[in-house]
Amino acid sequence: MKDKDEIQGMINGTGVEETIRVQGMLNENGSGSAIQQQEDNTSIMQVVLSTLKKNSMLIALIVVLIIFGFSTGGTILVPRNVSNLIFQNAYVAILAVGMLLCILTGGNIDLSVGSTVCLVGAFAGELMIVRKMPVLPSILICLFVGLLIGVWHGIWIAYIGVPPFIATLAGQLIFRGSSLIVLNGLTLAPFPDEFQRLATGHIPDFFKIDGLDLNVTCLGLGVLAALVFLAIRISGRIRKIRKGYAPGGAIYFYINTGVLAAIIVFVSFWLALYEGMPTVMVTLIIVVLIYAILTSMTVPGRYLYALGGNPKAARMSGIDTKKVMFFAYANMSFLAGVAGLVFATRLNSANPTAGQNFELDAIASCFIGGASAYGGIGTVSGVLIGAAFMGIMNNGMNFMGFQTAAQQVVKGMVLLLAVGFDVLSKRKSR
Amino acid sequence: MFDRFHARLIPCQSKSERGDVLLAKSLLEMIDITKLFPGVRALSNVNLTVEEGEVHAIVGENGAGKSTLMNVLSGIYPFGTYEGQILYDGEECRFRVIRDSEKKGIVIIHQELALVPYLSIGENIFLGNEQHTTGFIDWDATYHNADKLLRKVGLNESSRTLIKDIGVGKQQLVEIAKALGKNVRLLILDEPTASLNDVDSRKLLDLILDLKKNGITSIIISHKLDEISYVADKITIIRDGLTIETLDKATDDISEPRIVRGMVGREMVDRFPKREPNIGSECLRIEDWTVRHPLFTDRLVVQDASLNVRRGEIVGLAGLMGAGRTELATSVFGRAYGTVLKGRIFKDGQPIILTSISKAIQHGIAYITEDRKGDGLVLPVSISENISLAKLSKVSKKYFLDKDLEKNVAKDYRDRLSIKTPSVNQLVGNLSGGNQQKVLVSKWMFTDPEVLFLDEPTRGIDVGAKYEIYCIMNDLVASGKAVIMISSDLQEILGMCDRIYVMYEGKIIGELPRAEASQEKIMSMILSASKGA
Structure with a gap:
C-alpha cells in the first residue's frame, strides 16, 4: 500500500513517462533498469x-x-594503418576533448x-622558420598564444555575457584573419627537424632484439601500462571493501578490468608490429x-556537470559559475594550441588555410560520443570513441575510393543518425 | 456511501436506461476508465459524472490519478491507450488529440501555464486559433476580440501587453480568456490557484462561479480544500486510481475533515507534528536590510527589514506573494538577489559580511529554494551528486572527489529522511516531488548549516510528504539549528512557527508570537498595511 502510494506519487511528481521507468525498478525490487547505473543488488543479465x-x-x-575490415580486405586494420589513423586523428581527438568541456557547460560550442x-x-612558423628561434621556447610561446585566445573568449563569454556561439564565431573570423596577417598570406615550410620529430615520428626501440620484427619498447610500455591499470583498479577495489563501501559486482568488475587491460596490451602489440608507438x-x-x-574525479569537473545540468542550481550551491565557464573556454583554446602544434608538425608547414572546419569535426566527435546537446552529459572516453569513429569513417571511405563530396554526405548522415538514435533511445527508456 | 454511489452508476451500464441519465442533463460521463502504464494501474474503473452547469471538484492526494483522468478526457492520452468509455453530451467520444476535445468545447488549463512570455496577451489568447483571413493574421480582430474576452474574465489589461509583464494571477485569467475564445463548454482547471495568493485565488474562484452562471461547466482539481468547499457543487474523491465517492454539496457533509478522510482513507488527526520548543541564544540577526530590484533601480523590494532567529526556533515569514520574503532570504544568502543598499547581519552577535553564496555557506547559512526544479536540484544528475554539490569540500581531498564517501553520505541521508529510491545513483529527475524535496533538504543539511531559510518547503507535495518535511524541520531545530520558514500557506505557518513576521511590500509590518497569532490577525495586518500605503 505504502509502495503503491509512492509509485503513484511519482506519476504526479515526475510525469508519467518517467514513472514507468521508476515503476519498473521498484517492481524488480530495486534492481535498476537498463540505463541506470547498477548498484546494490544486480543480476548479471542486467549488467550485461x-x-x-x-x-x-x-x-x-x-x-x-568490421565492415571496413571486410570491404578493404583487412587493409584498414593492419598495424601500419592503425599507426596512420593515430597520426591523422590525434589533433581532432585533442580538440574534441576540449570541446567536451564547453559542451558540458550547457551545450555551448567553440567555433573558433x-x-x-x-x-x-x-x-x-613565424618563430621557428622565419626568426629561427629554438624549438622549446617557440612551443611555449605558441601554447601561451593559445591560452591567451582562450582567456579572450572566456572574458567575453563568462564575464561580459556574450553568447558562446557569437563570441567564438567572431573569434573564428578574428583569428583566421590574424593568421593571414602573421603569415602574410604565405605558407611557411619546412619546420626544423627536432620540432617535426616531436609529433610525426615513432618512439625508437631502446631494447631492440635483432631478428625480431617487433618494437619491444612499445610492447613493454603497453604491458607496463596494463599492469599499472590493473594495480590501480584492484587496489581501489580493496580500499573500497576495507572502508566498508559497497564494491559493486565482482564478476562485472573483473571482466571489465581484464578486458580493458587486454585491450591496452593488444594495441601496444599491434603497434609494435609496425614501427612502435607514434610520438x-x-x-x-x-x-x-x-x-x-x-x-570524473575532481571538484572542478563536477562543477562542469552541475553547470550544464542546471546553471541556476549550480549558482545557488555556491559555485562560481562564471569562473567555470571561463575555465572551459580558456582551456579549449589552450588545447587548440596543442592541436595546432601537432597539426603543424604533421603538415610540416604553417599554412593560412590550415584547420578549416576542424571545429566541426571536434563538435561531431563529442555528439557522436554521447555528449548531450543541452549540456551536463558526456565523458572523455565517449568523445574518444566519437573521434575514433569519425577517423575510421574517413579512413575507410578513403580506402574504398569515396569522393570527398560523398564522404561529407555520409559523415553528416552518421552525425544525424547517432544523435537521433541517442535522443530516441532516451525517450523510449523514459 | 459507496453503495449509493455505485447504484447511481448502474444505469450507465445498460443502454436502455442511459436515457434517464441524459434526461438529468449529464454533460459528461466517464465510465469505467482504466489506464495502465507498464507496471502501474494509474486508473482502475474510474467513473465520473458531471452535470451541465455545475462546478465539479476532483480531489485526491498527489498521484491519486486526478491528472491522468483529465489527460484521458482531453485526449492527451488518445483513445485506445485506455479502457472505458467517454460520453459527452450523450454521445461517445474518441479523442485522438487535444484538438478533438477542444472542438467539442472541452478545454484543459494545466497547472503550468502554457503561455508564451514574449507574445502579447492577445496573441496568446488566439494561439493555435488565430484570427485570420486566408492565412494572414487579422490584428484588429485579434486585439478587439481579445479585449472583449479579457473584460469577460474581469482582467483590466490591454491585450497588447506582453505576458511576461503581468503577474501569475493575471496570467491565469488570460488562460481562462483563451479557453473562452475557444467556445468552451467544459473547463478543466488543474490546480489553478497553486501559485496564486489568497486575493487572486478568491478572484479566480469567483470567476469560475460567474462562468457557471453563464452555463459553463467546470471541473477543478485542487489541493486547497477550503477553496473547494467554497466553489464546488460536487466533489469526487479519487484515491489510488479508484473513485472513492462523490459528495454532493446539497446533501452531504463537505467539510474539510470529511474530504480529507476520503482522500487519505483515514482520519488525519494532526497535520503538524508536535514539538516542545527549546529556544536558545540568538543565532542570526538582520538589521535595516534594504534591497534594490536587480533591473528596476527605483524599486526597493526589501525595505528596512529587521528580524532575528534563535537556536531551536522556527520563525515564519508570512505575507502575500511578492511581499519580498524570497527576496529578503536570497539577498541575505550571499547577495544572490538584487543589490543590497544597506543592512547588517549578525551571526551569534558578531557582524558578518556575506558577499557571495559560498561565503554564506561557509558561515552556516542555507537557503532551500521554493523552486526545487528551477534553481534547487540538478535533475539529470544522481541523488548522491546533488546532495554533495553545495559542500564538495566535505567529500574531496585537494580537489579530488571521494565518490565512495559521497555515496555513503547519500545513503545515510536516504535512510534518515526516508527518501524512497532503490539507489542513490538514481537521477533526481526521476523522483516524485516529495522525494525531490527531501533530496534538496538533504543537500542543505549536508552543508552543516546553523540557519536554514526554507522557502515554501511543502509546495506541490502531498499530505504525507508534507508531514515528513515538518518532522525534518522539527528535528533540525531540536538539534539546535535555527529555521526561517517562508510560506504562503498560513495554516502551515501557524502550525509550525514559534514566531511569525508579517511582510508587506518589502517591509516587516509586524511580529507575532505563536500564542497570539491567528489567520485573521495576519490577514488584517496585511489589509490595514495595504490601506495605509
Whole structure:
C-alpha cells in the first residue's frame, strides 16, 4: 500500500513517462533498469544489458571497423594503418576533448578552434622558420598564444555575457584573419627537424632484439601500462571493501578490468608490429588522462556537470559559475594550441588555410560520443570513441575510393543518425 | 456511501436506461476508465459524472490519478491507450488529440501555464486559433476580440501587453480568456490557484462561479480544500486510481475533515507534528536590510527589514506573494538577489559580511529554494551528486572527489529522511516531488548549516510528504539549528512557527508570537498595511 502510494506519487511528481521507468525498478525490487547505473543488488543479465546500452557507440564503432575490415580486405586494420589513423586523428581527438568541456557547460560550442589551430601554427612558423628561434621556447610561446585566445573568449563569454556561439564565431573570423596577417598570406615550410620529430615520428626501440620484427619498447610500455591499470583498479577495489563501501559486482568488475587491460596490451602489440608507438600518441594519452581525471574525479569537473545540468542550481550551491565557464573556454583554446602544434608538425608547414572546419569535426566527435546537446552529459572516453569513429569513417571511405563530396554526405548522415538514435533511445527508456 | 454511489452508476451500464441519465442533463460521463502504464494501474474503473452547469471538484492526494483522468478526457492520452468509455453530451467520444476535445468545447488549463512570455496577451489568447483571413493574421480582430474576452474574465489589461509583464494571477485569467475564445463548454482547471495568493485565488474562484452562471461547466482539481468547499457543487474523491465517492454539496457533509478522510482513507488527526520548543541564544540577526530590484533601480523590494532567529526556533515569514520574503532570504544568502543598499547581519552577535553564496555557506547559512526544479536540484544528475554539490569540500581531498564517501553520505541521508529510491545513483529527475524535496533538504543539511531559510518547503507535495518535511524541520531545530520558514500557506505557518513576521511590500509590518497569532490577525495586518500605503 505504502509502495503503491509512492509509485503513484511519482506519476504526479515526475510525469508519467518517467514513472514507468521508476515503476519498473521498484517492481524488480530495486534492481535498476537498463540505463541506470547498477548498484546494490544486480543480476548479471542486467549488467550485461546496461553495459551494452551504455556502450552502444563503442559497439557501433566495432561494427564499422568490421565492415571496413571486410570491404578493404583487412587493409584498414593492419598495424601500419592503425599507426596512420593515430597520426591523422590525434589533433581532432585533442580538440574534441576540449570541446567536451564547453559542451558540458550547457551545450555551448567553440567555433573558433580551427582558426586557433591555424594561428598557433602560424606563430610556430613565424618563430621557428622565419626568426629561427629554438624549438622549446617557440612551443611555449605558441601554447601561451593559445591560452591567451582562450582567456579572450572566456572574458567575453563568462564575464561580459556574450553568447558562446557569437563570441567564438567572431573569434573564428578574428583569428583566421590574424593568421593571414602573421603569415602574410604565405605558407611557411619546412619546420626544423627536432620540432617535426616531436609529433610525426615513432618512439625508437631502446631494447631492440635483432631478428625480431617487433618494437619491444612499445610492447613493454603497453604491458607496463596494463599492469599499472590493473594495480590501480584492484587496489581501489580493496580500499573500497576495507572502508566498508559497497564494491559493486565482482564478476562485472573483473571482466571489465581484464578486458580493458587486454585491450591496452593488444594495441601496444599491434603497434609494435609496425614501427612502435607514434610520438603523438604520448601527447594524446597525456591529454586524455588529464581530462578524464579532471571530469570524473575532481571538484572542478563536477562543477562542469552541475553547470550544464542546471546553471541556476549550480549558482545557488555556491559555485562560481562564471569562473567555470571561463575555465572551459580558456582551456579549449589552450588545447587548440596543442592541436595546432601537432597539426603543424604533421603538415610540416604553417599554412593560412590550415584547420578549416576542424571545429566541426571536434563538435561531431563529442555528439557522436554521447555528449548531450543541452549540456551536463558526456565523458572523455565517449568523445574518444566519437573521434575514433569519425577517423575510421574517413579512413575507410578513403580506402574504398569515396569522393570527398560523398564522404561529407555520409559523415553528416552518421552525425544525424547517432544523435537521433541517442535522443530516441532516451525517450523510449523514459 | 459507496453503495449509493455505485447504484447511481448502474444505469450507465445498460443502454436502455442511459436515457434517464441524459434526461438529468449529464454533460459528461466517464465510465469505467482504466489506464495502465507498464507496471502501474494509474486508473482502475474510474467513473465520473458531471452535470451541465455545475462546478465539479476532483480531489485526491498527489498521484491519486486526478491528472491522468483529465489527460484521458482531453485526449492527451488518445483513445485506445485506455479502457472505458467517454460520453459527452450523450454521445461517445474518441479523442485522438487535444484538438478533438477542444472542438467539442472541452478545454484543459494545466497547472503550468502554457503561455508564451514574449507574445502579447492577445496573441496568446488566439494561439493555435488565430484570427485570420486566408492565412494572414487579422490584428484588429485579434486585439478587439481579445479585449472583449479579457473584460469577460474581469482582467483590466490591454491585450497588447506582453505576458511576461503581468503577474501569475493575471496570467491565469488570460488562460481562462483563451479557453473562452475557444467556445468552451467544459473547463478543466488543474490546480489553478497553486501559485496564486489568497486575493487572486478568491478572484479566480469567483470567476469560475460567474462562468457557471453563464452555463459553463467546470471541473477543478485542487489541493486547497477550503477553496473547494467554497466553489464546488460536487466533489469526487479519487484515491489510488479508484473513485472513492462523490459528495454532493446539497446533501452531504463537505467539510474539510470529511474530504480529507476520503482522500487519505483515514482520519488525519494532526497535520503538524508536535514539538516542545527549546529556544536558545540568538543565532542570526538582520538589521535595516534594504534591497534594490536587480533591473528596476527605483524599486526597493526589501525595505528596512529587521528580524532575528534563535537556536531551536522556527520563525515564519508570512505575507502575500511578492511581499519580498524570497527576496529578503536570497539577498541575505550571499547577495544572490538584487543589490543590497544597506543592512547588517549578525551571526551569534558578531557582524558578518556575506558577499557571495559560498561565503554564506561557509558561515552556516542555507537557503532551500521554493523552486526545487528551477534553481534547487540538478535533475539529470544522481541523488548522491546533488546532495554533495553545495559542500564538495566535505567529500574531496585537494580537489579530488571521494565518490565512495559521497555515496555513503547519500545513503545515510536516504535512510534518515526516508527518501524512497532503490539507489542513490538514481537521477533526481526521476523522483516524485516529495522525494525531490527531501533530496534538496538533504543537500542543505549536508552543508552543516546553523540557519536554514526554507522557502515554501511543502509546495506541490502531498499530505504525507508534507508531514515528513515538518518532522525534518522539527528535528533540525531540536538539534539546535535555527529555521526561517517562508510560506504562503498560513495554516502551515501557524502550525509550525514559534514566531511569525508579517511582510508587506518589502517591509516587516509586524511580529507575532505563536500564542497570539491567528489567520485573521495576519490577514488584517496585511489589509490595514495595504490601506495605509
